[in-house]
Amino acid sequence: MxxxxxxxxxxxxxxxxxxxxxxxxxxxxxxxxxxxxxxxxxxxxxxxxxxxxxxxxxxxxxxxxxxxxxxxxxxxNIDCIGCGNEDEIHSGNRCWACVLAATVARLLTPKEQTSSPELQAIATALKSMKRANSGLTWIQQPHVTAFLRELAGSPDISHAGLDQLPASATREYVLGLLVEHNVLPRRDELNTRFTNWAGQAINRVTTQNHRDVIRRYIRWHHQRRMNQMDEVTQGTFLRAKQSVTVAIELLNWLTEHGAELTAITQAHLDRWQAEGPTTRGIASRFLDWATKTNLIDPNLKLQPHRRGTSPRLDAATQQEIVQNLTHTTRMSPRDRAAAILVLVFGQQISDVVKLTWDHVKVTEDEVTITLGTVEIALTRPLDEPWRQLAATPTHDQTAAHPNSDWVFRGGSPGKHLRAASLTERLSTAFSSRAARLGTLHELTKVAPVAIIAEALGYSPTTIERHAIDSSANYAQYIASLTLPRNHAR
Structure with a gap:
């Protein structure tokens, strides 16, 4: 760039x-x-x-x-004395790619021993980066240089071996590179991270009895659920951490007030919830589990979180934002493409970041995106940022994404952009949550629940809730059921 x-x-x-x-x-x-x-x-x-x-x-x-x-x-002077090619010179009459290759070889070649196949594979991946200046800039950071030297001296290049090295963003990035280049087998990193985090979180519980309860809650509720998933999502990971954290806070509060979980009363819950932030309501997840496992009275309840209180953008504001998006040059094509999916089609950011180019078709005549089970055509000028993205792919410029098909590729090797990162980037123009809720609110006024749910990939129950909120009258829209599904717009 x-x-x-x-x-x-x-x-x-x-x-x-x-x-x-x-x-x-x-x-x-x-x-x-x-x-x-x-x-x-x-x-x-x-x-x-x-x-x-x-x-x-x-x-x-x-x-x-x-x-x-x-x-x-x-x-x-653009004649590299290393490779003999014409290229921008970095130093010593050598191009960026040659300096990168020499730096990688120096850092990843163990002293007085032959480099392992694992190190050779990661070295080859780094040396072959098309954007050599990005690779060299990254490697020359002191903490990255130090980590690669430590990796070269490690006797065990494996998941277990890397887990023994000091935890850092660099370790996670290098681990991702090793997986993406088939040096190490793929594993569920978020599942592993939760397991490691949970082992430390248990130590925050102040009594042995409550520590045993949290251990069971983690193992038989969260970890069992994660083990049944093909891959743990970022949302599942964060919700599990949040649920366990709030549950620990509740148990420690009970200990401070001389009570055990098995003896908890409604008065305890009311006081605990009243004294703290609204996030204490999240403890209802833990209490539901405690009820199912016969640890507490099933009649005990926390005050539920009130639905429908989140702000939403009105139709006029959304139209103005969409109009601005089609003319602005301040946002990148990738951010504008994501914004259109949120503002026009009410998509959740967590779903947007998971889009691959298999979901997108770009032809001379039209751009279509598959949301849910329906292929939706983007009219002009909404298709313009998608055409720019297709015309200028950048996923193969670094070693992090050798085979990536993500539309919104992230900084971690082989991973899509984190939903939180995209939400933050879009926040300069609008609140993604308010925009999404506003779009769904308006859509339920002009189309039946079933069609909206199928076209946009939502559950009918979710759309039904928005429809009730917007007081939609569906009788007048029965004729729309005959519309061709593959031409939804």
Whole structure:
């Protein structure tokens, strides 16, 4: 990604750049004009085929078209002495890719022993990155360098071996690389993380009796459920942590007030809930389990969370935001594509980030996206950011996503973007939750529950709740049941 340009400053730099016409510092003079630092960097990375047939870097200009050094008369060192290719030079007359390869070899080659197949595989993956400057920038961070050296000295390159190394984001990233490049078998990382977290959380319980209760709650409720899933989702992981944390708070509160869980009363629950934040209502999940396992009186209840109190965007505000999205250049195409799914189709962020290119079809005539079981066509100009994404794929530029098919790929190897990250990015324009609720509220006024649920991938119960809230009258829409399902818009 090119670095952002500072504002043009004619007072400080009177001479305009011959390429961009902006007033920035002129760093080099070539036959066509003086070139600013931004355009100089861009010129060193411009690849293509010159009019003379030369393929490689085209830093110069001839008749306003990119041209090779010979045709344009530009003097520029782009000849790597390592690989012999034309490329941007990093240092020592070597290109970024050659410096990256040398750095990787130095860090991942154990002293006085042969590199293991596992280390060789990860080294090959890092060396082959198409965006070598990104890889080198990452590796040269002191904490990454230190971790890779420690990894090279580890006698056991396995899940168990890596788990013994100090926990860090770098460890998780390298582990993801090893899995994505088939060095290590795939495992459910969130399940593993919850197990490790839970083992430490149990120690926060202040009495042995309550510690045994929490251990059973974790093992027979949360871990059993996770073990039955194909893959634990981020939402399941976070809800489980939250449920256990609140349950521990309740048990420790009971201990402070001289009570055991088995002797808890409604007065205890009312006082505990009244004294703390609204998140204490989450303890109802733990109490439901305690009731099923005959630990407490089944008549004990916490005050339920009130539904329907979340704010939602009105139709006029949503239309204004959608209109702005089709013209703005402040948001990336990827963020605008996600925003359209939330604002127009009421999609949850947790579902948006899981979209793959198998769900999206881009042709000259239309762009379609499969939501739920229905293929929905995007009308212009809503299809524009999706066309940009399809035309400029970037998932194969680093070692993290060698075979990724995610539309919204994330920073972790082989993983999609985290829902929380996308929510935060969209928050500069609107609240994704308020937008989604507003869209569903409006849709239930103009279409039957069954069609909305099937088209957008929701359960009928969820859409029914929104329909009741919006006081929709469905009788007048019976005719819409005959609409072709694959042409929902």
């Amino acid at each position: 090119p670095r952002p340009r500072k504002p043009s400053d004619p007072a400080k730099w009177p001479e305009p750049c011959g390429r961009c016409s902006g007033h920035h510092q002129i760093v080099v003079r070539w036959p066509d004009s003086g070139i600013c630092g931004y355009c100089y960097q861009q010129a060193k990375r411009t690849r293509g085929t010159c009019a003379c047939g030369h393929e490689g870097i085209l830093p110069g200009r001839v008749n306003a078209l990119p041209a090779c050094r010979k045709c344009s008369g530009v003097k520029l």
